[in-house]
Amino acid sequence: MTWEADGVLGLDLVDPEGKPLPAWTPGAHIDLHVGGQIRQYSLCGDPGDSARYRVAVLDEPASRGGSRHVHTRLRPGETVAVKGPRNHFALADAPSYLFIAGGIGITPILAQAREATRLGRPWQLWHGGRSRASMAFGDELGALAEQAQRAGVDGTLRFRPQDEHGHLDLVHILAQAGQDTAVYCCGPEPLLAAAEAACAERGLGDRLHVERFAAVAAEPPADGERGFTVECARSGGTVTVGPDESVADALERAGVAVETSCRDGICGTCETRVLAGTPDHRDMLLSAEEHAAGKSMMLCVSRCASDRLVLDL
Template sequence: MSKQQEQQLELLVHRMTWEAEGVVSLDLVHPAGKPLPAWEPGAHIDLHTGGQIRQYSLCGDPADTTRYRIAVLREPSSRGGSAHVHSGLRPGAVVTVKGPRNHFPLVEADSYLFVAGGIGITPILSQARAARSRGASWRLWHGGRTRASMAFGDELLQLAGDGGEVTFHPQDEHGHLDLPAILSHAGPRTRVYCCGPEPLLAAIEAACEGLGLRERLHIERFAAVRVPQPAGGEQSFEVEAARSGVTLTVGPEESIVDALERAGVAVETSCRDGICGTCETAVLDGTPDHRDMLLSAEEHAAGRTMMVCVSRCSSRRLVLDL
């Protein structure tokens, strides 16, 4: 879904359900009962809560336009987002939501191999449901710390009863997922989807690279991976905001977003880590130095858009559609 189609809505917390140890799901509905904007498997929304904006994957059924369902893990180190959801929100509360936005779409394929770690099951759940509805074969490996911490077990088993296969792999019982063995089930026309903590994502990237599956791997990150600075350090460069008529210099110690805001050019942002897609901006001229975790290698090479919260410039000047 393009940014132009995103909407900001005030939604009602209709229901909260414990899905696993430390995981609660929220059903969000329109207070007047209106249908909600459409979404596709892999999409997420921005949830304004506890003074923070956090991204949560939609894990319900896209065919159900009456509600959005998200699931939130209580993070011990929460800075306000998940802690507020668990401790401060209750049915009847009104929350601000923006989206949906999808940088993890389910492409057409004959078969799918899904790998989820912990709360990473949330986007995978809707994707497995879509794979079933498409009549594609699919297999899901769901890893977690303990069996009690793994959400949506009964729902996944129901889905698997119609042409799919689900394997639960609690770490305290079986150790880490054996990714090379799991990936051996990927046929020549299988797409691999993975979401979870960074160690799992790094491991599956390495395993797919070794097995020649990297081009068929799709991942979604919850946190940014820091890109090392160039050997000579960061360099200043010029940015022109074409629609605003503003030209400015981005210093070596500031982001494009910070420089634009300093010059009075408003940019919509959320994570500021290159993982949510809120600040994706069209590039009219120049060569971006991409440092986001969302755009594909092909999109990076094309250079038509960039995430201005983290990416920089490989040329001396960028012209942005702002």
């Protein structure tokens, strides 16, 4: 355990028996079972290191308690349960990359910038935060930029602490994007919403990839919610989902075990394969193409656009 910045604690997680850990790709996160809760943390280490997972946890006293447990109760040598990794923020194949990180959103971006360097692709990384002291991995990012330059890769790093520079100037930052540049943004919701709006104005919406820490409230249908039926293909049960409950809640009410965490459609813990029926997707993870395909859905928020869903449960 190491302090990566003010209020940011870094953890190295290893297998108790020294076994190699499952492989992961930049942008992936793991589920960490702490304090009776399941919380998601982005992997920020080296995918080539199969001996350890590295995460960084921001102390958030107003949160639901996962970060508080890590900061006040978890100690070196203790055993924790980990599930994953899963990746809904994978690095696309692109000629160049523009990375925008706000605060603790630097965690997946760090691994992605490292991967871009390994691939020999040009990149820019703009890192914003409240102050320099609160911005994690400053020295490591600086070393990565130097490594890129030594390798002949155009890797440019820009620190923009808010108390020195104000908020990130997204209009200026996005002006740096080339015709085929992939844009990756992770951080608090106001930054993501601003990035989405700015990219839409510049015609970059299809090249923007974001990862959210909190859900965006969805507007209910104008004619109200409707109930539907869910069939569990493996267990053989049938459950009626009411207008005022989620699929996950209805299944749990009927005694069907469903693993959930965020309950907001942002973590992917409850993603389940759809065998028949048309999901009404309301998550913040799956792409537009994945929504259209309808092969899986998040049970905590998504509903049904048909009368019946058959799930791989």
